Amino acid sequence: MAILEILEVPDPRLKTISVPVEADEFNDDLKQLADDMLETMYDAPGIGLAAIQVGVPKRLLVIDLQPEDPDAEPVECEHDGHKHTHPATKFEPRVFVNPVIVDPAEEFATLNEGCLSVPEIYADVDRPATCTVKYQDLDGNHHEEALEGMMATCLQHEMDHLEGILFIDHLSNLKRKMALKKLKKIRAAA
Numbered sequence: 001m002a003i004l005e006i007l008e009v010p011d012p013r014l015k016t017i018s019v020p021v022e023a024d025e026f027n028d029d030l031k032q033l034a035d036d037m038l039e040t041m042y043d044a045p046g047i048g049l050a051a052i053q054v055g056v057p058k059r060l061l062v063i064d065l066q067p068e069d070p071d072a073e074p075v076e077c078e079h080d081g082h083k084h085t086h087p088a089t090k091f092e093p094r095v096f097v098n099p100v101i102v103d104p105a106e107e108f109a110t111l112n113e114g115c116l117s118v119p120e121i122y123a124d125v126d127r128p129a130t131c132t133v134k135y136q137d138l139d140g141n142h143h144e145e146a147l148e149g150m151m152a153t154c155l156q157h158e159m160d161h162l163e164g165i166l167f168i169d170h171l172s173n174l175k176r177k178m179a180l181k182k183l184k185k186i187r188a189a190a
């Protein structure tokens with residue numbers, strides 16, 4: 001396992017159109033890459049990551065919405081010298097290889113999105129509220145799944161990365177410019 005470097009704007013590699021994972025690439029190297037992407041995502045932390053965000057232009061993405069498990073005992077943890085409890089989370093890592101969206105809903109949903117490649121910037125984005133995704137797992141088996149809510153939004157955000165598109169590309173030119181200016185300012189202050 002390894003934590004990989006996440007590319008950030010304005011890295012031109014984020015504009016790459018990623019290529020399909022070929023039949024002979026469903027091997028241990030692909031599983032290792034998916035593992036490393038999940039570890040990188042949990043470490044960031046984020047709820048999704050596309051391979052191009054770690055510099056690999058392949059149609060592979062990972063998602064974990066980390067739902068809070070209502071049945072789990074709260075976790076007691078100690079850091080910064082004091083103890084506190086927080087809800088336990090159930091890890092639900094998902095890996096999508098060569099995903100394709102079919103029948104996106106005509107109805108849109110708006111969510112305040114962020115992106116590990118555009119750190120500390122958040123903006124509302126409208127996307128189809130539900131969709132169905134066809135994809136392969138790490139063994140190359142084909143699946144189809146109906147998505148809604150956060151999962152539908154997150155998958156569409158990740159699939160944009162495969163086309164070299166960032167969530168800020170969905171904003172007006174003015175809002176995008178303001179967002180990038182804010183990011184520059186944050187970086188200069190850091």
Ligand code: GNR
Nearest residue numbers: 046047048049113114115116157
């Ligand atoms: O961690 C992330 N949070 C998020 C919030 C709202 C909509 C989409 C996302 S995905 C993002 C991680 C990321 O950059 N994935 O590409």
Ligand code: NI
Nearest residue numbers: 114115116117
């Ligand atoms: Ni992103």
